[in-house]
Amino acid sequence: MISRFRSLVQRNLAAKIVALLIAVILWGYVMNDQNPSTEGSFTAQVQLLNAPEGYKVTQGTDKIKVTVRGARSLFVSNSDADFHAYVDLRGAEEGRKEYKVRMEMPAGFELVDMTPATVEVNLDPIITRKVRADINVNGSPASGVTVASVSQASAEVLVEGPASLVTEVDRLIGYVGLTSKNDTDFALQVPLTAINAEGKEVSGITIQPSTMYVSVQMARGLTKKIVTIKPVPGDDLPDNLELVSLKPEPLQIEIAGSENIIANLTFVPTEKVSLADVLKNTNKTVKLELPSGVTVTNHDVLVHIAVKSKKTEKSME
Secondary structure, eight states: OHHHHHHHHHTTHHHHHHHHHHHHHHHHHHHHHHSOEEEEEEEEEEEEESOOTTEEEEESOSEEEEEEEEEHHHHHHOOGGGOEEEEEOTTOOSEEEEEEOEEEOOTTOEEEEEESSEEEEEEEEEEEEEEEEEEEEEEOOSTTEEEEEEEESOSEEEEEEEHHHHTTOOEEEEEEEEOTTOOSOEEEEEEOEEEOTTSOBOOSOEEESSEEEEEEEEEESOEEEEEEEEEEEOSOOOTTEEEEEEEEESSEEEEEEOHHHHTTOOEEEEEEEOOTTOOSSEEEEEEBOOOTTOEESOOEEEEEEEEEETTTOOBOO
16 A cells, blocks of 8 residues: 555656646745735824823824735735734833834734834823912992901812922912892802913812812991002012013902091002012912901902013013
8 A cells, every 4th residue: 555655656756846846836926916015004003001100191192104014915804903002111200201112013014114103201290289279259249238258168278180280370269259139148169270370270180179168258337448459579580680560450459448447548569479480571360468457359469570681671571
């Protein structure tokens, strides 16, 4: 049996070898002709791996273009979802930096190019700090009634979030609206909003608690009077600058109090306006410093700060 099989294999051996070679050549020709190697592109989502805890993590882009080379059939049987791009943040440090993108793709493909090859990632630490909370009263109460005092549950409230945002918060503010129905004392929970030194809202942080318990005491028989507002500059302006002016908005305000207290008042000062962070003309919201027994509807005032350089003597725009 074995001898017959050996005889069958060896019979016309040269011809069989030639036929096999021809078959291999024809197979390679057909494959190259029908399924040639080509280049193409896919879009891959960039994932962030091993992100450290205690940070807000943001990336500049979440997609990259991947150019690959492979048999034409591979492009038919694969899609964007089969290409996985990632950035390993193990050992990454605080701040904004570029990180290399790594690629995992189906077998048979050859990587030609990635655009972009790096992704910017920002690690912003999560911090907490206490911030001053101010309650402002707006509107007009019933005729002959004025606000005697406003009491709030606490002077400071905790804010939490990315350091870049938390450090921007100057204070928290809440508003109590008065109407003609307000003629007696009342209390309510007031929502708080975080704002920066220019009075603009700072979003993306958490306020704990987000509301403040406020009680408002109303009074009758108080005398009202219009006086000017006098901003008080701090003594911390940078040495290379000179203060040009401090202009309040509004210029005047209505105060209320006993006749003997407000009779001789012609103005009310603001708290000291810190100038330490002033680099150019800017605006700041500050509180009024009211004498004992004097009340106002709104304790806040906007101050326009104008400065100029000591060297150029030009106003800083």
